[in-house]
Amino acid sequence: MMIQYIIVGSIIASALGSVVYKLIRSIEKPAVKCDGCASGCGGCAIGELKAKKP
Secondary structure, eight states: OOOHHHHHHHOOOOHHHHHHHHHHHHHHHHOOOTTTOOOTTTHHHHHHHHOOOO
């Protein structure tokens, strides 16, 4: 039974750590409109295609 508590505790701790890390990272450096876009914010191709679609 103790091993289950250790496993659950480590899962919860890693999940909390991930959330805290992402929260701090988002506060420190907020995402911009074209984050992850290959076009370097000259206009996201996916966004343009979605805008053209009726």
